[in-house]
Amino acid sequence: MKKNLYCKILNNIEIAPNIHKIEIERVDGFGEIKPGQFLHIKCSDAYLLRRPISISSVEKDRVGIVVRKAGEGTALLCDRKKGEILDVLGPLGNGFTIDEGKNAIVVGGGIGTAPLLELVKNLKEKDITVLLGYKDNPYLVEEFKEYAKAVEVATEDGSAGYEGYVTDLLKRKLEKDGADIIYSCGPEIMLKKVQQIASEYKVKSQLSIEERMACGVGACLVCTCKVATDDGVKHVRTCKDGPVFSGDEVMFHE
Numbered sequence: 001m002k003k004n005l006y007c008k009i010l011n012n013i014e015i016a017p018n019i020h021k022i023e024i025e026r027v028d029g030f031g032e033i034k035p036g037q038f039l040h041i042k043c044s045d046a047y048l049l050r051r052p053i054s055i056s057s058v059e060k061d062r063v064g065i066v067v068r069k070a071g072e073g074t075a076l077l078c079d080r081k082k083g084e085i086l087d088v089l090g091p092l093g094n095g096f097t098i099d100e101g102k103n104a105i106v107v108g109g110g111i112g113t114a115p116l117l118e119l120v121k122n123l124k125e126k127d128i129t130v131l132l133g134y135k136d137n138p139y140l141v142e143e144f145k146e147y148a149k150a151v152e153v154a155t156e157d158g159s160a161g162y163e164g165y166v167t168d169l170l171k172r173k174l175e176k177d178g179a180d181i182i183y184s185c186g187p188e189i190m191l192k193k194v195q196q197i198a199s200e201y202k203v204k205s206q207l208s209i210e211e212r213m214a215c216g217v218g219a220c221l222v223c224t225c226k227v228a229t230d231d232g233v234k235h236v237r238t239c240k241d242g243p244v245f246s247g248d249e250v251m252f253h254e
């Protein structure tokens with residue numbers, strides 16, 4: 001049974017318009033943290049519902065998250081101040097499996113780049129290419145460069161890097177060098193394309209997907225999604241059985 005952890009906010013910085021990087025104290029109860037796991041966070045004392053937010057960075061004394069203001073909950077979270085105490089539940093979910101071959105491509109889209117930073121840190125012994133896609137205003141790019149030699153950026157408005165979709169960069173990279181494994185997190189439309197490309201080039205993939213969540217711990221079934229297994233289609237809980245699934249089993253919404 002996961003317990004609530006009460007963590008002091010060490011800093012909260014707006015790193016791009018409406019995108020905040022928040023670091024909280026890594027209190028004892030965190031235990032081991034796997035890249036791709038998330039926290040279920042009480043955004044403010046007055047707001048009852050928790051919001052799922054991926055763990056983006058882990059250090060001995062702190063845990064980092066990156067939050068995009070999407071609605072009321074995340075806006076309240078972004079307004080929290082240094083020194084305040086954050087009520088978090090976690091780490092939750094399964095996280096990425098690291099041991100999947102030497103040549104890895106990591107593909108992130110928008111706020112989906114956040115959990116991939118801790119993943120890349122854990123993949124540093126491997127040959128990694130990181131492909132990051134944004135509408136505009138890239139963020140976290142310098143942090144990725146600390147852990148990976150090859151980092152390429154795509155923006156839809158052409159303000160930085162390649163003008164177009166990050167999945168164009170993925171296709172180009174696979175055409176040239178192939179890969180053993182693709183790790184990805186981002187909007188569903190991007191993940192669908194990554195899944196398609198991975199299947200076309202016969203490369204394994206792990207996709208971190210998003211569903212709306214309530215309890216975050218496998219009890220309420222709000223976050224159910226479908227996966228295709230050898231035994232047929234199964235309903236699974238994104239919060240407990242995911243959020244990371246093998247690309248060949250994910251069944252996206254129609």
Ligand SMILES: Cc1cc2nc3c(=O)[nH]c(=O)nc-3n(C[C@H](O)[C@H](O)[C@H](O)COP(=O)(O)OP(=O)(O)OC[C@H]3O[C@@H](n4cnc5c(N)ncnc54)[C@H](O)[C@@H]3O)c2cc1C
Pocket residue numbers: 038051052053054055065066067068069070071072073074075111114115209210211212213243
């Ligand atoms: C496992 C997981 C990890 C996540 N990690 C991060 C992260 O690291 N950083 C971050 O900023 N956000 C992350 N999110 C998304 C974040 O949880 C939602 O943006 C947040 O719950 C929205 O709450 P809100 O009260 O601000 O907005 P609401 O008012 O509840 O919603 C605002 C808008 O966002 C849409 N939305 C809400 N929740 C989701 C969802 N789960 N998937 C898709 N669309 C949604 C709504 O339909 C609506 O259009 C993650 C979600 C999941 C499931």
Ligand code: FES
Pocket residue numbers: 212213214215216217218219220221222223224237238239240
């Ligand atoms: S959010 Fe309750 S089961 Fe996943």
